[in-house]
Amino acid sequence: MTILRVENLGIAFGGVVAVDGVSFTVNRSEIFALIGPNGAGKTTLFNMISGVYVPQRGRIVLEGADVTNLAPHQLALRGMSRTFQNLQVFFRMTAAENVMVGRHVHENHNVFAHVLSLPSVHAQNRKTRADAERLLAMVGLAKVADSPASSLSYGALKRLEIARALAAEPRVLLLDEPAAGCNPVETEEIDAVIQKIAGQGISVVLVEHDMRLVMRISHRIHVLDRGKTLAVGTADEVRGNPAVIAAYLGGMGEREAARARG
Amino acid sequence: MRRFLTSPFLLVGAVAVVVAILPMILPSNFYMRVAALVYINAIAVLGLNLLMGFAGQVSLGHAGFFGIGAYAMALGPVYLGLPSWASLLGGTAVSALLAFLVGRPILRLNGYYLAIATLGMGMLVAMVISNEANITGGPNGMEVQRMVLFGWRVAGSVTWYWISGISLVIAALVVVNLINSPTGRALRSIHDSEIAARVLGIDVARYKLLAFVISAIFASIAGSYLALLDGFVTPTTAGFLLSIELVVMAVLGGLGSILGSIVGAAILVILPQALTVFHEYEHVVLGAIIVVFLILLPSGIVPAIAALIRRRPA
Numbered sequence A: 001m002t003i004l005r006v007e008n009l010g011i012a013f014g015g016v017v018a019v020d021g022v023s024f025t026v027n028r029s030e031i032f033a034l035i036g037p038n039g040a041g042k043t044t045l046f047n048m049i050s051g052v053y054v055p056q057r058g059r060i061v062l063e064g065a066d067v068t069n070l071a072p073h074q075l076a077l078r079g080m081s082r083t084f085q086n087l088q089v090f091f092r093m094t095a096a097e098n099v100m101v102g103r104h105v106h107e108n109h110n111v112f113a114h115v116l117s118l119p120s121v122h123a124q125n126r127k128t129r130a131d132a133e134r135l136l137a138m139v140g141l142a143k144v145a146d147s148p149a150s151s152l153s154y155g156a157l158k159r160l161e162i163a164r165a166l167a168a169e170p171r172v173l174l175l176d177e178p179a180a181g182c183n184p185v186e187t188e189e190i191d192a193v194i195q196k197i198a199g200q201g202i203s204v205v206l207v208e209h210d211m212r213l214v215m216r217i218s219h220r221i222h223v224l225d226r227g228k229t230l231a232v233g234t235a236d237e238v239r240g241n242p243a244v245i246a247a248y249l250g251g252m253g254e255r256e257a258a259r260a261r262g
Numbered sequence B: 001m002r003r004f005l006t007s008p009f010l011l012v013g014a015v016a017v018v019v020a021i022l023p024m025i026l027p028s029n030f031y032m033r034v035a036a037l038v039y040i041n042a043i044a045v046l047g048l049n050l051l052m053g054f055a056g057q058v059s060l061g062h063a064g065f066f067g068i069g070a071y072a073m074a075l076g077p078v079y080l081g082l083p084s085w086a087s088l089l090g091g092t093a094v095s096a097l098l099a100f101l102v103g104r105p106i107l108r109l110n111g112y113y114l115a116i117a118t119l120g121m122g123m124l125v126a127m128v129i130s131n132e133a134n135i136t137g138g139p140n141g142m143e144v145q146r147m148v149l150f151g152w153r154v155a156g157s158v159t160w161y162w163i164s165g166i167s168l169v170i171a172a173l174v175v176v177n178l179i180n181s182p183t184g185r186a187l188r189s190i191h192d193s194e195i196a197a198r199v200l201g202i203d204v205a206r207y208k209l210l211a212f213v214i215s216a217i218f219a220s221i222a223g224s225y226l227a228l229l230d231g232f233v234t235p236t237t238a239g240f241l242l243s244i245e246l247v248v249m250a251v252l253g254g255l256g257s258i259l260g261s262i263v264g265a266a267i268l269v270i271l272p273q274a275l276t277v278f279h280e281y282e283h284v285v286l287g288a289i290i291v292v293f294l295i296l297l298p299s300g301i302v303p304a305i306a307a308l309i310r311r312r313p314a
Helices: A042-049 A072-077 A096-100 A110-115 A119-138 A156-167 A183-200 A211-217 A235-239 A242-252 A253-261 B001-006 B008-025 B030-056 B062-082 B084-106 B111-131 B157-179 B182-192 B192-198 B206-229 B240-254 B258-296 B303-311
Strands: A004-011 A016-027 A031-035 A057-062 A081-082 A172-176 A201-206 A221-227 A228-233 B145-151 B152-154
Touching: A004 A201, A004 B152, A016 A031, A016 A057, A016 A228, A031 A042, A031 A183, A031 A211, A042 A172, A042 A201, A042 B157, A072 A081, A072 A096, A072 A172, A072 B030, A072 B192, A072 B303, A081 A156, A081 B008, A081 B030, A096 A119, A096 B182, A110 A119, A110 B157, A110 B182, A119 A156, A119 B001, A119 B008, A156 A172, A156 A183, A183 A201, A183 A211, A211 A235, A221 A235, A228 A235, A228 A242, A235 B145, A235 B192, B008 B157, B030 B062, B030 B157, B030 B182, B030 B258, B062 B084, B062 B111, B062 B206, B062 B240, B084 B111, B084 B206, B111 B240, B152 B157, B157 B182, B157 B206, B157 B258, B182 B206, B192 B206, B240 B258, B240 B303, B258 B303
Parallel strands: A031 A201, A031 A221, A081 A172, A172 A201
Antiparallel strands: A004 A016, A004 A057, A221 A228, B145 B152
C-alpha cells in the first residue's frame, strides 16, 4: 500500500538544478533508502517532502492527498516527521523536553487552560512526559532524560532527534543521516531502532552514507546522482548496477564503493 | 536552595512572601513607592522576557504598549467618560489589538530586522502621543484621574504597593504556568530551532504572535498602573528610552529567568535612586555598572547565581 508518492519533483537554486524530476513511491512499513554522492540532492529532496522548500515542479501525495504546497507544521499534522542531517536539537531544553515538544500535534492547544494551569494541563503534561520517557528508552537514552540536550554526545543527539520525530506518531518518517558520527555500536543500535519503527507500520525514508547500514536494512534503494534518478531497486540490484558503481567510483572514492559491494 | 531555584512554583511562592513581608521592613512611604515602581516595571519585564527570553524574539518597542496603557488612564475618563477600571481594560485591549495587527507582518523578520521594526512601532506610538497635543497634551503630559472602585479612592503609595505586588505575583504565576505547558515548550523550541519546531507541527508564526500579544498586554497593564500611581502621564512613558530600559532589565536579570525579570527591574529602578549622590555623573555610573555586570555575568544575574549554586556540591 502506497503511503507517499513523489512525482517528478524538481527545484533549482539560482542556475543550479538541485533536484531534477525525481519520482518514487514508498509503501507502508517500508524502509526506503535514498543514496547518492554528496550534492546528489538527497537533503534537498527531504526539504521539499517535509515542506521546508516549496518544489518548483512536481507533486507530493501523502496518503492519497496532494500535500505539495503545505507548510511543515501542516504536514506534521498529516503524519510527516523528520530528523536533520545537521542537528536541529533544542539545546536549551533537557532530552525529555525535546521529545515532549514532539508530542505537540497531539496536545491540547488552549492557551487559556495553559495560563490557568488547569488540572487537565497537568494530566496532559504527565502523559506527555511518560510518552517521552518511553521513546527515550526505545532509543537508549532513558538515563539522560533530565540532562540538558547540550550535554549529550553527537550520537546521542542523533537518537534524540529520532525519538522526538517519533513522538509526533508519524506515518512517514524521514531520517537524514541517522548514523552519521556514530560509532559501530551506536550504528547497530540505530539499525535496530529503524527496523523496530518500520515494524510498527511507519514508513521510513532514509538518507545515509553508511552503506553497510543501508544495504542491511533497506527494502528498496533509490540512487540519486546530480539531482536525477540513477537506479532503483533492492540492495542486490543496486549493488550490481554498473551506473551506480561508476557514480560511486567517480564521485566518492573506492572505499565507499567497496563497502557498497559488500 | 537547589530545589528552590529549580522549582518554578516555589519561586512564585517566594516572590509572594517577599511582597508580603517587605512592608514590615521598609521604613517609609517613599520606599513603598520605590517598591511599587519595581513591581510595575517587573510586570512589563516579565512579559518581555516571555517574548525575548523564552521565544527568542527581540522587541525594542515595548514602551509603545506601556504608553498606550498609561495614556488610556488619562484619555479614557476624559474623552469617553469611562471609569478607570474600564479605561485600563480598554487600554489593554488596544495594546493587544495593536500587537496582533503589527505582530503578524513584523514577526516574520528575524534578529536585527525585527529589532528595527519593533523600534519603529514603539516610536510611532510615542510620536502620535507627543504630536496630538490637543488630545494628549503633547509633551506637557496629562493629569490622570484617581481610580475609584466601589466608592473607594484608590491612591497612595501603600495602596499601590499592594496592587502592584499582588499583580506581579499573578503575572509571575501566569508566566510560570505558560512555560510549563505545551505553549511554553512550543515557545522555547522556536528559540532554539525554528525549523525543527515547524516540522514537529508547531505553527511558529502563531506562537510568536501569541508571545508578542501577551507581552504587550503585560506592558500595557504596567503602564496603566504607573499612570495611576503617578497621577500624571508624559510622552516619556512611551519613549524609546523606556523600551531600552525594559530590555536592559530583562537582559541584566537574566533572559529566560522569571526571578531575573524581577531582579533586573529592581536594579534598574533602585540603582538610579541610590546613585543620586553622584549628581550629574549618575548616568555615567549607572551605565558603567550595567557594563560591568554584563561582562562578568553575561547570562544575567539570576542564571549566573543559579549556575554557581548548582556547581557547588550539595
